[in-house]
Amino acid sequence: MNIGQAAKASGVSAKMIRYYEQTGLIPAAARKDSGYRDYSDSDVHMLRFIRRARDLGFAVAEINELLSLWRDRSRQSADVKRIAAAHIDELREKIARLNQMADTLQTLIDCCAGDHRPDCPILADLEKIGDDRQQTKAALSAFGD
């Protein structure tokens, strides 16, 4: 099957399929006489695997390891679990960082009148001299509208 069909069937764009091939994540596809890439059902199966792993946020390098284990019939599930656990740690760190940002920002937003006047605790916070931003709330009492 052509790359377009493989893309549709796997959910991976043709662009990305070529990219994965180029970077060595997947082996070079077979070619027809025309030069067109030719994909089998098992190629599509692999692409779908990649797609689902990307959906879980795995980086391509991690997917590389997962693919190796997938193909290795004598793998140990502990190895898979280790990769997944490392990845979920990254996810939780990212989430924590974003939550921290969102909390701070929400506090500032809550304190901003959002009207025609120029006074704004959001800008006031960004402008602040100190480089520690943990006691934002205390400093914001001045803006209690």
Add this chain to the structure above:
Amino acid sequence: MNIGQAAKASGVSAKMIRYYEQTGLIPAAARKDSGYRDYSDSDVHMLRFIRRARDLGFAVAEINELLSLWRDRSRQSADVKRIAAAHIDELREKIARLNQMADTLQTLIDCCAGDHRPDCPILADLEKIGDDRQQTKAALSAFGD
């Protein structure tokens, strides 16, 4: 003051200061006879503003708007609030997506024995045929160890 000192004082690396200048986020710095960039305290103040906005996850384009409002003494806090609100929406969307990933992955990890055997619900999920991943938990009962 030289760029290195401005970097240290603001928390923005010298590399990034030059980048911000080049891309127009900040005006071109004054130069000494030597060609060295020369920064004033108010330049550092602005850099610190940028730094803090980046820490809240604002993109450079958004910081551009925030800087304009910051400089505009007749600004309306509503405009600032609007930018911040749009940004927090993005943050919350990202967080939701990451939480979704983490939840799914955690479910899979919880079901993985993590031992010497090859059977692994994580790989099984990635390999699955269907493209809907919501009923993962049901399908996982087979792995109840």
Add this chain to the structure above:
DNA sequence: ATAGGGCTTCCCATCATGGGAAGGTCAAGA
């Protein structure tokens, strides 16, 4: 035979950040 859609490769852009090279400047110490 021709048209249109799909394929090929190649180059470029994103976004914020860092690395590094080649060369000029400055300040402190011998």
Add this chain to the structure above:
DNA sequence: TCTTGACCTTCCCATGATGGGAAGCCCTAT
């Protein structure tokens, strides 16, 4: 005064995953 080392300058390249687009070839249906 000369040297040395730290700092500055510009320029180029890389990251990671993705998309856009151009020039040109292939295939199929009319």
